[in-house]
Amino acid sequence: MATTPGLYLKWRAFRELVGMPMPEAEIAFRLFGETKWESSAPKFSKLLYGDYGFSLDTATELAEIVNKRLDVSLRARGLPGLAEPLAPSEFTLPLYDFIRRIQSAARIEDGETLDRAQDALLGDLAPGVNPQGTVRLVIEKFAADRSFDGFLPSGGDGPVVFEAGRHKGRIAVQGIDREPAMAYTLLARDTRPIGHRCWELSWAETILWLPSPSRPRLVEGKLLLMPEAAPVQPKPGRFLATTALLWEADSRRLLDPRGADAEPGALDEEETARFLTNLRRLQRRNAQVVTVSSAEYIVTV
Template sequence: MASIPNLYLKWRAFRELVGMPRSDAEIGVALFGEDKDGPQKFSKLLYGDYGCSPEIGEALAAVLNRRIETVRQSRGLPRLNRDPFRGSDLDASLHVFLRHLAAAAAVADEEALDRTQQALLGELAPGFGIDGTIRLVVERFFVDRTFAPFLRSGGDGPVVFQVGRHKGQLAVLGVTATPALAYTFVVRDPRPTGHRSWELNWNETLFWLPSPSRPRIVDGALLLMPPSPLSPEPGRFLVTTVLVWEEASRAHLDPRGASAAAADLDEAETSRFLTNLRRLQRRRPATVTVSSAEYSVIL
């Protein structure tokens, strides 16, 4: 009875893309029974704290299928030949799941598609739009001139990079002490290229710097990444860094454990990392600082 760490992302996308008039509490009662633990068990199921048995998986898939059929009928579309989802489909990659969902529900409404995209970005870039004295910045350098920043994000707007012409650097301003650790990743929004995230593979839309890292303060800024060439993927990018101020908090944050080597996190690990992060922010807010910045890449 394995857990599904990214089920909360799938459920959020389902609500945005297709809609669900029933509350999570009502769904929890339907899945787990009338006792008071139903809503709590459903929440734990969504966030990977509760294993998804085959029976519960099939029951949740049936909830999705009934709603999809209702939405199709309301738009005068024919019935599907078979149920679009089975319980085993809940364990698929987020983007595979969303492609299947969008096709089954025949979603063509641009507002719903964009709303879903924004919801996912909000889940995956938790520091975006948060103001504070500690601020992540993206700096642009010409390839042949790396002696000074060209522009800081958060000043005159998002930095625009041209592949082959510019290098990028990530730094944090406003820090007065060196954090124990940093976790840094980038989420790609491909809408400027005419796509949405789920039309691409997961590993084409989310990139990690080897994490955790142990950055140091250089010339008054916490240097996360020195000037480096850009990957040739165009689009809008939201970069997030999580500064961890206490070494002991790593065990509560990193799903790989407190002694994992610096590396990228896969989809399941990233999903669980974000869940752990939000819980740590609620329970021990002084132990982590989250900041995000935006930049764009053109070819």
């Protein structure tokens, strides 16, 4: 039975777009048939987060639940019933393909609903936390010949705005006095400023990684996640930057889905979904092992 580490993202998008009044404990009971709802619920959670195998029988039952909800939603809005039911195999589609499929099947065009789904997705893909103490992720903006004084820490008054072709940028962490064992840095791009939700573009256009893990160095009181400022790419939008500083090298095996010996690089969609799950679990298990912070910036052209 194959696992689907990104199923929780698909399920979240489905719920935001269509709604699901059925309690998850009841869904779990239908999928796994335990004697009590309470004993089925953990299995459903493990299924969503890729810890439990996704059998054909389970996928078929879940597709039936989803299709019934889609049909009810359509009819409640005075539309014809579901014309093209979701197939069990479609739970393995790439995330954005799945979201487009649900949006099309449910005929969702309401901007408020689509924005709610976009916000929920970004909340899962950019899991930065409010700054604690003095540790802050900062975005620095540079011109060709000088540095602007106005970098923005997470939790500030508003995002730094870059103009592609005129500015360079650098990401750093302030408020720490030692170097971590390694760092993972992810950028999630909100494309609504250019008139698109993220699933209308490709994954590679909206989810970007600095080569990770990196081993940043402290320079003049800042932990530089980038060795030097780099030109801003001409990709307009709002960018949410998240960095995870890992303080113990041995904990990498609990965080990195590629393994403890993988070379620095970008994580693919499935690896990113699993990484974010591992990160949340590591934070709950031992908050002293990892520090997570976020900031945002805007790129215009």
